[in-house]
Amino acid sequence: MRNAVKIGERVWLRPLELADARAIALAGHVETERVSRRVPTSVIAFERWVRGFATDGAPDAIAFAVCWHGDDTCIGTVRLGQIDWVNRTAETGSGLLSAEDRGRGIGTEAKHLLLEYAFVDLGLHALNAMVYEGNTRSAAALEKQGYRLAGRLTADVQRDGAFRDTLVFDLTREDWERARERRRSSHSDIP
């Protein structure tokens, strides 16, 4: 596990590398689900995106590659964006590249590693996340991770010719600590 930042039971996180741009761009071409708007995007664009995370100072966004144990291939990403170092808040995001990996708890495990990084390593105080109201799987996953519905932005996105709301969730450090305790008590093998 080269350059591992967080290690879970089945997956681990590492910083994104330029070489990951190819896997991410390819996934955008073979995506089978319509969870979000699909747009074929170039490797060039994703390389630029990955380069944007390299900074000497405090960044306003951080992204990690999600990898299976025993492999360093990027199977998805977990991200912190809009990092506010004064108020110690950020927006979270995550996604698995292949539909086959979704629904198996991998995304949730990777997300828990990201939350630990955000609250423990960075000392952030509160996080937020946004999902399109039709994305019931992501909304349910957020609630399972301890997030609470904070409200909705009316007609924020357009899908299939209709305006849809964006659901906004928040998660305080206290929420996360409670959710982590619940997970630990139900899974005695979680450290």
Next chain:
Amino acid sequence: MIESGLGREMELYHGGRHIGSSGVREIGMSETGAWPVAGYLQDGRYGLRAPVPEDADYVTTWHEEPFPMTLEAARDLLIQQETIPWGNNPAIRLMIVDLVTDAVVGGAIVERDDNRVSKLVITVGGPDPTGEAAQRVRAAVLRLLVPWVMGELSLMTTVIDVPADETILIDAAKDLGMVEAVRLREHILRPSGRVDLLMLELVNRQWGRSDA
């Protein structure tokens, strides 16, 4: 035509000081600034205008981030963000001018997405940028921006983020018909503790209707 309008305004400008045809400074013109405020975005006390590179000198009042910025970086920011003319830039940055003192006292940004939804950011500098005086300026600017954004820019929704303890600004937003759409718990850090961050929203329910 916009060009001829600007031409007339430029004629009225002389040596950085605006002198109207009557020799009296007209409302909405800045004496020390390099450009007039827009006649349709001023209330007699505060006005909004497009930025000029010289506004870099006042970056501490208009820049939305609390981190320091050099004059060169501020000038580059003002120049580089102006990528599309004719008001079609997705993000419209404006300077807030105090029409009594002619000073640039803050900045506003209208961020547009798909020419349909928008977000407003209003910043006021000074020793206490979240205090009552600054809130009153931001409230005045909000009253200028919201009717313009919804009416003249024809946007469907607009949102502004406001800390829950900034009651003057919240009251102004509610007077304009904005409602609390989202409450992010403990997202703002104050010396006295944490407060929630509200996302106040206004939706034009008539948007897109042919009979509107």
